[in-house]
Amino acid sequence: MAALLEHALERDPIAQFARWYDEARAAVPGHPEAMALATAGRGGRPAVRMVLMKDYDAGGFVFFTNYASRKAAELAGNARASLLFHWPALERQVRIEGRVTRVARRESDAYFATRPRGSQLSAWASPQSETVADRAALEALYQAAQDRHPGKVPRPSHWGGYRLAPDAVEFWQGREDRLHDRVCYRRVKGGHWTIDRLAP
Numbered sequence: 001m002a003a004l005l006e007h008a009l010e011r012d013p014i015a016q017f018a019r020w021y022d023e024a025r026a027a028v029p030g031h032p033e034a035m036a037l038a039t040a041g042r043g044g045r046p047a048v049r050m051v052l053m054k055d056y057d058a059g060g061f062v063f064f065t066n067y068a069s070r071k072a073a074e075l076a077g078n079a080r081a082s083l084l085f086h087w088p089a090l091e092r093q094v095r096i097e098g099r100v101t102r103v104a105r106r107e108s109d110a111y112f113a114t115r116p117r118g119s120q121l122s123a124w125a126s127p128q129s130e131t132v133a134d135r136a137a138l139e140a141l142y143q144a145a146q147d148r149h150p151g152k153v154p155r156p157s158h159w160g161g162y163r164l165a166p167d168a169v170e171f172w173q174g175r176e177d178r179l180h181d182r183v184c185y186r187r188v189k190g191g192h193w194t195i196d197r198l199a200p
Contacts (some may be wrong), residue, residue, distance in 0.1 A: 002090070002173055003175065003181060004181035004182075005181070006197065011193070012185075012193060013166065013169035013185035013193060014057070014058055014166075016171060017094060020087075023090065024087045024090060027090055028089050028090065029089075031052065032087060033054075034052055034085075035050070035052070035053050035061075035084060036086070037049055037050075037071065037081060037082075037083055038081060039074040039075055040080075041074045041078065047070065047074065049071065051063045051065065053083075053085075054111060060098065060164050060165040060166060061096060061163065061166070062107075062162065063161065063164075064108065064111060064159070064160060064162075065128070065159070066123070066126065066128035066129075066158060066159050067102075067157075067158045067159060067160060068128060068130075069128040069129045070129040071129075075162065079101065080097070080100070081098070081100045082095065083097075084096075091173065091174030092171070092173055093171075094169065094170070094172070095169070095170040095172070096164065096166045096170075097166065097167060097169075098165045098167045099165055099167070100162050100163065100164045101163055101165070102161065102163075103160065103162065103163050107161055108160035111161060112155035121146055121149065121153060122145075123156055123159045124145040124149065124153070124156050125141040125144070125145040126138070166187070167187040168184060168187070170184040171183045171184075180200035181197075182197065182198040182199070184196050184197075184198055
């Protein structure tokens with residue numbers, strides 16, 4: 001069984017994440033880039049949903065969504081959020097906490113241009129998180145988007161990316177007898193990271 005030991009850790013959590021993510025991509029079927037995104041509104045009511053990580057680097061973890069969605073409204077009121085990657089095949093989790101900001105328009109434009117046409121049209125058609133009468137109403141909105149954009153589909157202004165800049169990253173490795181490994185990186189003054197082992 002795998003172990004998570006201090007002497008083998010990368011000193012930077014993004015480098016450690018890159019190592020684990022590469023291993024997950026090789027071993028995990030489906031979508032190893034799937035992550036739970038937890039937000040909370042102004043009143044403190046939490047909400048969580050699955051989204052797809054589309055990029056990551058030293059600046060943080062990027063996902064895309066409708067800027068009029070519930071998650072976007074909650075992030076507008078409280079920019080702190082948490083991500084969770086769970087790779088059961090490897091008995092691993094990565095939990096990330098930090099502040100979320102919108103990515104630059106050019107970054108949203110560049111990613112939107114790579115999406116399949118159907119997904120581009122859905123971004124125009126779906127009033128995400130709003131109530132719709134039925135499936136037929138949603139399909140009518142999609143057809144209207146198709147009619148409006150017979151050629152190239154531009155990115156809607158209400159759709160784009162967010163980047164979560166981490167200030168805490170916890171790596172969890174399952175071990176026998178539930179004596180799991182938990183290692184937490186925390187950003188401190190000057191942008192450096194401390195590394196602590198947590199009890200399971």
